[in-house]
Amino acid sequence: MIIGSGNVAVNLAHAFRKAGKNILCVYSRDLAKARCLAMAVDAQHTDKLEMLPDKADLFLIAVTDSAIAGVVDRLKVSEGIVAHTSGSVNLVVLNKLKAGQGVFYPLMHLSSEKIIGFKNVPLCIEANNESNLLALQQLACAISEKVFCITSDERKIIHLAAVFACNFSNLNYIISEEILKKQGLQFELLHPLIAESANKIQTASPATIMTGPAVREDYDVIAEHLKMLENVPGYKKIYQILTETIIQKKKNHEL
Amino acid sequence: MIIGSGNVAVNLAHAFRKAGKNILCVYSRDLAKARCLAMAVDAQHTDKLEMLPDKADLFLIAVTDSAIAGVVDRLKVSEGIVAHTSGSVNLVVLNKLKAGQGVFYPLMHLSSEKIIGFKNVPLCIEANNESNLLALQQLACAISEKVFCITSDERKIIHLAAVFACNFSNLNYIISEEILKKQGLQFELLHPLIAESANKIQTASPATIMTGPAVREDYDVIAEHLKMLENVPGYKKIYQILTETIIQKKKNHEL
Numbered sequence: 174m175i176i177g178s179g180n181v182a183v184n185l186a187h188a189f190r191k192a193g194k195n196i197l198c199v200y201s202r203d204l205a206k207a208r209c210l211a212m213a214v215d216a217q218h219t220d221k222l223e224m225l226p227d228k229a230d231l232f233l234i235a236v237t238d239s240a241i242a243g244v245v246d247r248l249k250v251s252e253g254i255v256a257h258t259s260g261s262v263n264l265v266v267l268n269k270l271k272a273g274q275g276v277f278y279p280l281m282h283l284s285s286e287k288i289i290g291f292k293n294v295p296l297c298i299e300a301n302n303e304s305n306l307l308a309l310q311q312l313a314c315a316i317s318e319k320v321f322c323i324t325s326d327e328r329k330i331i332h333l334a335a336v337f338a339c340n341f342s343n344l345n346y347i348i349s350e351e352i353l354k355k356q357g358l359q360f361e362l363l364h365p366l367i368a369e370s371a372n373k374i375q376t377a378s379p380a381t382i383m384t385g386p387a388v389r390e391d392y393d394v395i396a397e398h399l400k401m402l403e404n405v406p407g408y409k410k411i412y413q414i415l416t417e418t419i420i421q422k423k424k425n426h427e428l
Numbered sequence: 429m430i431i432g433s434g435n436v437a438v439n440l441a442h443a444f445r446k447a448g449k450n451i452l453c454v455y456s457r458d459l460a461k462a463r464c465l466a467m468a469v470d471a472q473h474t475d476k477l478e479m480l481p482d483k484a485d486l487f488l489i490a491v492t493d494s495a496i497a498g499v500v501d502r503l504k505v506s507e508g509i510v511a512h513t514s515g516s517v518n519l520v521v522l523n524k525l526k527a528g529q530g531v532f533y534p535l536m537h538l539s540s541e542k543i544i545g546f547k548n549v550p551l552c553i554e555a556n557n558e559s560n561l562l563a564l565q566q567l568a569c570a571i572s573e574k575v576f577c578i579t580s581d582e583r584k585i586i587h588l589a590a591v592f593a594c595n596f597s598n599l600n601y602i603i604s605e606e607i608l609k610k611q612g613l614q615f616e617l618l619h620p621l622i623a624e625s626a627n628k629i630q631t632a633s634p635a636t637i638m639t640g641p642a643v644r645e646d647y648d649v650i651a652e653h654l655k656m657l658e659n660v661p662g663y664k665k666i667y668q669i670l671t672e673t674i675i676q677k678k679k680n681h682e683l
Contacts, residue, residue, distance in 0.1 A: 261649060280617060282624055282639060295617050321617065330611045331618075333653050338604035338618050339625045340640035341670045342597035347634045347677070349593035356585045362535060362550050362576065363586075363593050364630050369537055370594045371626030375619050379602045384537060385595035394516060398588050407673060408592075414669060415596045418662060422602070 174225060174253075175199045175216070176244060177235035178206035181258045183285035185235060185277075188316040190214040197226050228252040231312055233277060238262050245269060254305050256298075260332045263325040264299050275300035275309045278328060280335070291316040297323035297331065348408055383428045387419035429480060429508075430454045430471070431499060432490035433461035436513045438540035440490060440532075443571040445469040452481050483507040486567060488532060493517050500524060509560050511553075515587045518580040519554050530555035530564045533583060534572075535590070546571040552578035552586065603663055638683050642674035 175186045178201035190196055196216040201207035204220040211218030219225060225232075227249050234244050234257040241257050245267055248255065254273035257266065260280070267274035276299040279291070296313040298320060300306035306322065313320040323331065346367065350360040373382050386394040395416055402409035422428045430441045433456035445451055451471040456462035459475040466473030474480060480487075482504050489499050489512040496512050500522055503510065509528035512521065515535070522529035531554040534546070551568040553575060555561035561577060568575040578586065601622065605615040628637050641649040650671055657664035677683045 280621055282621070282628070293620050295620060297617075319620075323613075327611060327613060329652070329656070330607060330613060332649075333656055334604040334607045334613075335618060335621060336640050336642075336653065336667075337600045337607065338622050340638065340642060340674070341600045341666075342622070343625060343629070343634050343638055344670055344674055345592045345596045345600070346629050347638070347683075349589040350634060352585060352589045352592065356582060358578075358582060358585060358589075360633070362552075363590060365548050365550060365574075366535055366537070366590060367593050367597070367626055368630060370598060371622055373537070374598070374601050375623060378615070379598050379605060383595065383598055383602070385591050387591075387595060394587075397584070398591065401584070401588055407676075411596075411669060411673065412591075414666060415599055418666065419595070419599055421662075428602075 174229040174232045175210070175214075175235065176222075176225075176233060176248075177201060178203060178210050178285075179235065179237070180283040180285045181279065182233070182235035183210055184283045184288055184291075185233060185258065185279065185316075186210055186214045186216075187288045188291040189312075192315040194312075194315065197229055200225055222247045223249065225249075230254070230308070231256060231277075232272070233258060241266055254300065254308060256300075256309060260297075260328060260335075264301065265325070268301070273301065273305040273308070275305055276323075276325070276328070277309060277313065278323075280331065292318055295319040295321060297321050297328055299323055299325060299328070348411070352408075380422075380428055383419065385419075387416040388423050388428055390420060390423065429484040429487045430465070430469075430490065431477075431480075431488060431503075432456060433458060433465050433540075434490065434492070435538040435540045436534065437488070437490035438465055439538045439543055439546075440488060440513065440534065440571075441465055441469045441471075442543045443546040444567075447570040449567075449570065452484055455480055477502045478504065480504075485509070485563070486511060486532075487527070488513060496521055509555065509563060511555075511564060515552075515583060515590075519556065520580070523556070528556065528560040528563070530560055531578075531580070531583070532564060532568065533578070535586065547573055550574040550576060552576050552583055554578055554580060554583070603666070607663075635677075635683055638674065640674075642671040643678050643683055645675060645678065 174197055175182050196214045198217040199207050199211040200219050207218040230253050232255040238259050250272040254275050255270050256275035256277040258277050260278050264276055278297040280295040294317050296317045298309045298313050300309050353360050429452055430437050451469045453472040454462050454466040455474050462473040485508050487510040493514050505527040509530050510525050511530035511532040513532050515533050519531055533552040535550040549572050551572045553564045553568050555564050608615050
């Protein structure tokens with residue numbers, strides 16, 4: 174059973190269908206979206222939560238974080254496991270339910286416009302008891318080779334780490350693109366280098382592959398860069414604090 | 429002619445040889461390294477700059493930045509183009525020479541332990557006149573499909589942008605790995621997400637694909653993350669300044 178019709182719902186529904194799992198029904202408050210997803214995965218559809226069949230192996234709540242509690246309040250489930258797909262909501266949001274409770278969190282950017290294969294997508298699962306965890310694990314292993322048992326507290330840590338690794342890295346790409354564009358240079362120049370940097374850390378710890386003026390303690394180049402950023406105080410401050418952090422790590426023999 | 433036997437020298441020598449170019453001689457102050465590279469690319473070798481033949485299409489100075497001026501002082505070249513391979517040294521370092529002068533800068537991490545193909549490596553070239561630029565361009569196009577004419581000032585901008593895009597992104601990977609490891613979680617969990625983030629910006633501007641609590645202005649999650657970083661003031665400060673920058677960009681409609 175799929176509750177939701179957004180990016181996560183669409184991708185997980187397709188992944189389960191492709192793995193030969195039978196999807197009984199898709200719920201969405203947007204009937205057209207429910208119908209569209211249901212047709213793609215050979216399921217029934219509804220825009221009324223009360224109309225959902227009350228028995229299934231898995232009820233997947235793939236809605237926005239703030240809507241999960243509301244869905245739980247209205248859900249009538251007598252058998253099976255109810256699992257939400259959020260990275261930051263605690264398992265306890267489900268503890269009013271009589272059915273099994275779990276989390277089924279795919280650690281990946283998902284978009285309903287691009288259905289992806291889940292073979293290499295890490296799935297973080299959690300459940301309210303061992304047998305439900307085992308059941309979720311079996312379902313997860315049917316679509317992914319990377320299944321991890323992760324507690325709600327650990328999921329929070331992973332989310333924080335992902336903000337640094339992905340959102341903050343992306344901000345650095347944005348700043349980089351801006352610096353180039355302002356001088357009429359193309360960001361495409363850096364595409365291969367960025368791809369290579371992200372590729373390297375797939376097999377080596379990022380602490381072992383740092384390059385650049387900070388780790389070399391090349392203070393002449395650093396001074397020149399700070400001068401070039403004189404008119405962009407926000408970026409100068411970011412350059413300073415990140416450079417100081419790298420130099421400090423070098424001095425601590427962490428790099 | 430290849431002057432140097434480090435990461436850049438080894439990779440460029442192999443790339444030119446593979447493209448059918450004849451390498452006359454490899455110089456290195458380390459005779460064993462000169463011999464090793466020379467054997468691999470069917471060239472003569474020497475550890476005496478004075479022994480280098482004085483005529484060739486190209487004399488490639490692929491030594492560390494601080495050693496370039498010293499090499500130039502001792503170089504006797506009557507014909508051809510002398511080009512250094514540095515990202516941050518100005519073309520004028522070569523202007524004592526009677527021969528043609530240029531820059532041949534590969535915008536990529538290179539390692540002598542891993543010889544790479546140059547087809548997709550951006551080559552930034554510069555020369556002291558049009559005909560030398562044309563000659564360098566032809567040589568560059570023999571090994572790469574991405575050849576860019578870049579002035580010394582532009583090269584500095586590119587270097588600054590690369591510090592943000594690569595070195596600072598790598599610092600964020602390091603912080604992310606630390607946060608996970610401290611809680612006994614594996615950095616491998618984030619490998620697919622990091623690969624996907626770097627992959628996305630190969631076809632889309634990073635400003636169009638930002639995700640996470642800052643761009644959503646999800647102040648509850650941000651407050652929770654700051655609380656989790658309470659005991660690591662350095663990382664808390666980085667989280668704050670990068671988050672504020674993202675929120676400001678959102679408010680300015682840049683994201």
